[in-house]
Amino acid sequence: MEINGVFIEDTFAEAFPIWVSRVLITAATERLAKIAATEATGFGCSVIMCPAEAGIEKYVSPEETPDGRPGYIVEICHPKKSELEHQLLERLGQCVLTAPTTAVFDAMGEDADEQLKVGFKLKFFGDGYEKKDKVGERTVYKIPIMGGEFIVENKLGVKKGVAGGNFFIMADSNMTALTAAEAAIDAINTVEKTITPFPGGIVASGSKVGYTNPKYKFMVATTNHKMCPTLKGVVEDSEVPEDVNGVYEIVIDGVDEEAIKEATKAGILAATTVKGVKKITAGNYGGKLGKFQIKLRELFE
Amino acid sequence: MEINGVFIEDTFAEAFPIWVSRVLITAATERLAKIAATEATGFGCSVIMCPAEAGIEKYVSPEETPDGRPGYIVEICHPKKSELEHQLLERLGQCVLTAPTTAVFDAMGEDADEQLKVGFKLKFFGDGYEKKDKVGERTVYKIPIMGGEFIVENKLGVKKGVAGGNFFIMADSNMTALTAAEAAIDAINTVEKTITPFPGGIVASGSKVGYTNPKYKFMVATTNHKMCPTLKGVVEDSEVPEDVNGVYEIVIDGVDEEAIKEATKAGILAATTVKGVKKITAGNYGGKLGKFQIKLRELFE
Amino acid sequence: MEINGVFIEDTFAEAFPIWVSRVLITAATERLAKIAATEATGFGCSVIMCPAEAGIEKYVSPEETPDGRPGYIVEICHPKKSELEHQLLERLGQCVLTAPTTAVFDAMGEDADEQLKVGFKLKFFGDGYEKKDKVGERTVYKIPIMGGEFIVENKLGVKKGVAGGNFFIMADSNMTALTAAEAAIDAINTVEKTITPFPGGIVASGSKVGYTNPKYKFMVATTNHKMCPTLKGVVEDSEVPEDVNGVYEIVIDGVDEEAIKEATKAGILAATTVKGVKKITAGNYGGKLGKFQIKLRELFE
Amino acid sequence: MEINGVFIEDTFAEAFPIWVSRVLITAATERLAKIAATEATGFGCSVIMCPAEAGIEKYVSPEETPDGRPGYIVEICHPKKSELEHQLLERLGQCVLTAPTTAVFDAMGEDADEQLKVGFKLKFFGDGYEKKDKVGERTVYKIPIMGGEFIVENKLGVKKGVAGGNFFIMADSNMTALTAAEAAIDAINTVEKTITPFPGGIVASGSKVGYTNPKYKFMVATTNHKMCPTLKGVVEDSEVPEDVNGVYEIVIDGVDEEAIKEATKAGILAATTVKGVKKITAGNYGGKLGKFQIKLRELFE
Incomplete structure (x- = not known):
């Protein structure tokens, strides 16, 4: 199968x-919301060595938020529910409660x-000065801070x-593959309920x-030598095609399998618009480890 | 004492x-360096609940870096040296090694x-395919990855x-105080060897x-009710002046006391250029807990 | 009438x-599209002294564009149709054709x-090497350039x-008014078919x-002294209320009156979410000069 | 001669x-200064069809500006001095005077x-309410506006x-050439007294x-068909090497020849750090038209 060649x-x-978890962070302006969302989702690539997987899902305009202010939806993820709660308390308590407005x-x-x-647990930071209130139908706490109230x-x-x-983009040059990966991210950024937790x-x-x-x-994990362009002529089991000199992977987390599929499809489509991209593939463990299998070609049938 | 009124x-x-720690992250372009530096220093406001305190110190132009590429210096901090090493391995290994170029x-x-x-410990990710090499006088490891080599x-x-x-900015309105805080950060961003680890x-x-x-x-820590504008008429021990409706704090970490002093001075000076700022103060524990005392007025004498 | 107080x-x-005019600029990545769109719409605030009124309307995701790449819709406006054509030729020919991808x-x-x-007129830049082609149903020209082909x-x-x-935001401090203006722009940025041509x-x-x-x-135009906070106690005909110290105006151009109304409403709503905003008003010439009258209160009835 | 291969x-x-002209635009924050500087230098690529050549030269920290606020130096250029004055009046009067703070x-x-x-000519906008004043040793006018005073x-x-x-970057793929061009711009951005007026x-x-x-x-000017990669096999006089698939040019304006030379050198050095760049060349008219000749190899001797 070929898509755009x-x-x-x-x-x-x-x-x-x-x-x-899927959390909306609003602020007085889009820019202020982004500062908080970025800090709260940093150091959140892979739970292999990061305390969570986290990313910004999408921008939400003032017309669509409970408080009429601009915001960003972030997703924070962890294999264990109890650890996810810790991460929420720490990331929201330290990186959002402390951020302006x-x-x-x-x-x-x-x-x-x-x-x-x-929210119930974060409210204790208010030292009794916090108030229980409503924003629309939602029960919230308003905690007095130096910059007004944190809700x-x-x-x-x-x-x-x-x-x-996930999927992998292989291209004629390293920078072609990278640009195609950026195009893929641009496309995935408008797919709801998914994040791409790695840097950019x-x-x-x-x-x-x-x-x-x-x-x-x-070592429990090492570089995937089969996919390294600089090892093409060095290792016997290289999977980098002759005409490929750059490989990047997109990793996608999300609320459900449908969202992951939609993001994978949108990302691949966008990546193939960049001239010089040669091949799209994906990573798996022969189906032995993971519960979900996203078949690339089925996305386009 | 008054500065700009x-x-x-x-x-x-x-x-x-x-x-x-003070680490230079370079990349093919300034933008790519910033993506990695931002991810690596996220979730790094205060060690009270974050795994480290971290921030971007400054941009370094290609002319000034060992590899002739643009970069950002980041600082990652922890009270314990052993924990700092863990943080470096995790943040550089997960958020920089994985980032393009x-x-x-x-x-x-x-x-x-x-x-x-x-670097010695991260090199094992190379599975033996890494190479020891030199960049100028520096000993480095070159680890093959999909996007080329991580150095x-x-x-x-x-x-x-x-x-x-730290210092506190008090102003007539919440948004005046916030804008003054942003001006302070703009000034501190050009002071070497310091970071401001909180969001923005x-x-x-x-x-x-x-x-x-x-x-x-x-609770081991709660909101500083004395500094909350919304509690001015509510608590008896409020320290928010009558004409103040917004308070923001700038927290500064750095390589040495001199750098902190220089940053504090630059930040206060910039904050006072915003019309409506009323008062600058600082936070301390009566000198009982901390080793360093940065006296605000001495900075301007 | 009060909205949010x-x-x-x-x-x-x-x-x-x-x-x-309403033009879609696509590129390999969102970032590259924005660079071109920003340059093409610069120096475009008011036709009083700028050669056009111009701005970025909105981002369009790869899924929604004719070529499957991310893009920005810009609007470029001029009172005279012939001048608008000149502006299109100059701005697209100099600021978009020259921009990467x-x-x-x-x-x-x-x-x-x-x-x-x-497009027909720009194609002559191709010196005969250009090709007429189709993208979907659209007739395009593909012009060879150093960076590939400009379409x-x-x-x-x-x-x-x-x-x-237009509408005016009046607030307790200059920075409150400015932040409210930014919130208004954030809201208007998601209203289709409108731009806000002034800086930011x-x-x-x-x-x-x-x-x-x-x-x-x-002088054919001078500062609106009645609306200057620093002239409150100086001029007799000041229209700045006692409790107001900052005033900003939002100016909106658009494809039709309905779009302008929707943008005005969304902008006002967002502005009123910023604490310290006191009053929203609008600018007119008594109805003598303009064809369209957008009544503020009717927007909320 | 080879640089980095x-x-x-x-x-x-x-x-x-x-x-x-070389003008400093300051504002309450770096971000606000950038908004004004960007608008004022837009639609300013080449005087062939733009009303001026214009760009942002560099950021200036609050410590270094006359008013202690962050700012950007912009350069606006025109072959005719009288036209340059018009451009300054229009761009500063419409895109900076109107921009916040x-x-x-x-x-x-x-x-x-x-x-x-x-400044003397812009002051008449003040309708007599403006004041002549000093900022340090500088004579300024303070013009009342809605957002305070424009100085x-x-x-x-x-x-x-x-x-x-100028110089040209030729590389194995279009995206390699583009990334190298971005690296060049990153390097030139820290060279004083120069701008690169084209998009990005x-x-x-x-x-x-x-x-x-x-x-x-x-047509007075058409595409440089000799430098178009897609015409490599089509035109007889192609100057695109066999292994080159992307070409970008950097154009530099500046205060003097020394600055241009320094920028050219810094830009070329940075471009050569991107793997896949094959050749650097420059554009000239055989020395018949221009007063200045910047010899590429002499920069590195």
Whole structure:
């Protein structure tokens, strides 16, 4: 199969369950909301070594938010629900409550499997000066701070979602692959209920489980040498085609499998508009580990 | 004392020792360097609930970097040296190694108290395909990744620095105080060897040690009710002047006390250029807890 | 009438006919499209002294563009149709054709009153090496350039639209008014078919027709002294309320009156969410000059 | 000659005299200064079809400006001094005076050949309510506006400078060439007294004088077909090497020849750090037209 002249490999992305929260951060202006959302979702690429997987999902205009102010929806994810609650308390408590003019609302809505009392727990910061109130139908706490009041919704919904949706972009040069990856991210940024948690949404360094070098037995993950262009002529099992000199991966987390599929499709379509892209493939473990299989070609049938 | 017509309180900021790393992240373009630096320093406001205090110190032009590419110097800080090493391994390994086209170099140079073998430890990700090499006089490892090679310096210098430098901006309206805080951050951004780790550099919610509400005995820190404009007429011990309706704090970490002082001075000067700012003060614990005392008025004598 | 506690004056904005073009600029990535769109719409605040009124209307995701790439819709406006064609040729020819990876498509669609042969005229730059082609149903020219091919649609639709929609935000401090103006712009940015042509969408200096100072008879427009906070106690006819210290105006151009109304409403609503805003009013000439009257209170009935 | 493995052609850039102004725009915050500077320098690529050549030169920190606020230095250029004055009046009067919290100061200083009374002429907008005053040693006018006061220096220095400094980057893929061009711009952005007036600093479409197609005799300039990668196998006189698929040009204007040389050198050095760049060359007319010849190889000797 080819899309815009780019070969789509007959393979699938293997993805895993993860607990997902979906939170709306509003502020006096779009810019202020983005500052808070960026800080709150930083250091959040992969739970392998980051305390959570996190990213900005999308901008929400003032017309669509509970308080009539601009905002960003962020998703924060963790395999364990209890750890996700910690992450919410820490990231919202340290990176949003402290940020100018912000408020926090649930954005999971009816998708939620469970409700975590995040606002209820953050309210104690108010030392008794906080007030329980309503914003529309939502129960919130208003906590006095130096910059006015921090408003946070009582409960935030969480859900068993999907982590590790992915595809790989292979291109004639490293910069072609990178530009195509950026185009993919631009497309995915308008797909609801998904995030791309890596820096700028893009993964420059793929990893494999374990090691091949017997001296490195202590490593649980090492570079995916088969996908490194500089090792094309060096390793025997290279999977980098002759005409490919750059490879980037897009990793997608999201609220449900449908959202991951839609994001994967939109991302691949956009990537193929960049001239010089040669091949799209995906990462999996033979279907042994992950619960979800996103078959690339089925997305376009 | 008045600066540009703004009252400077006769007080001091109380600051604490902290272990500081100072790392240069370069990339193919300034924009790509910033993406990596932002992700690596996110979720890094205060070690009270964040895993580190972290921020972007400054931009470095291609002419001034070891590899002739644009970059950003970041600082990552932790009270414990061993935890700082973990943070460096995690933040550089997950948020920079994975980011497109990046390289990592030591920027602490001769200021360092000790050297941590961060590059040496990250190199094992290369699964034996990494190469030891030189960039100028620096020993680096080149690790093959999908996006080419990730280059990381063998050792990164760390130093006992200073955390918690601070000052407060009080103004006629909340938005005046916030704009003045932004002006302060703009000024501090060009002061070397300092960062302002909170979102956008600005703290909207001051905290006090402990609680006053007897029902909240389990809280180790709560809102600094004395500094909340909305509690002016509510609490008896309010320290918010009658004509003040917005208060923001700037928190500064840095390599040494001199840098903190220079940043504090530059920040206060810039804040006072915004019309409507009424008063500058600072936070301390009566000099009982912190090793460093930055006296505001002495900065201008 | 009050909205969110802010007084809405019983007045109207007076607006004028203007020729409007609506053009989609796509590029390999959102960032590259924005660079071109920003350059093409610069120096475009008011036709009083700028060669056109111009601005970015909105972002369009790859899923919604003719070439599957991200883009921005811009509007470029001029009272004379022939001058608008010149402006299109100059701005698209100098600021978009020269910008990396761009393409230009009509975005006026069925709203158009007339078609201008802008692409047809730009194609001559191709020196005969250009090709006539199709993108979907659209007739385009592909012009060889150093960075590949510049693609431009044969004809661009123009329409008699509306210029000079406006409202004024008055607040307790200058920075409150400015922040409210930014919130208004954030809201208007998601209203289709409108732009706010001034810097950042905001006007800091209102003007009146003519002069009051008899020595300045040569001036056709001077500062609107009645609206200057610093002249509150100086001029007898000040219209700045006692509790107001900052005033900003939002000026809106657009494809039709309905769009201007929708933008005005969204902007006012957002502005009133910023605490300290006191009053919203609008600018008119008693209804003598402009064809359109946008009555503020009717928007909320 | 090779730099970082990239062939530097033995040729020169041919540049021309132009009248240059160098103006500092300050504002309450860096962000507000940038908004004004961007609008004021838009639609300013080439005087072939733009009303001026204009760009942002550099950021200036609050510590270094006359009013202690952050700012940007912009350069606005025109071959005719009288037209440059018009452009200054229009661009500063429409795009900076109208922008929130701005002030305008001369940044040409002792480099100036002449002084233009730009501030003096803009002051009449004040309708007699303006005040003559001093900021440090500088004579300024303070003009009341809705957002407070617009401050503008009485006279702005202009100088006979240099336009059309240039070099071309040729690379294996279009996106490699573009990324290298971005790296070049990052480097030039820290070279004082120069601007790169095209969108994002980069030129995607080179032009030649006149035409080759006899049907296009009415054209004074057409695409430089010799430098178009898509015409490599089509035209006989192609100058695009076999292994090159993307070409971008950097055009540099500046205060004097030394600044242009320094920028050219810094830009080329940065461009060669991007892997896949094959060749650097420059544009000239055989030395017949331009007064200045910037020889590429001499920059590195």
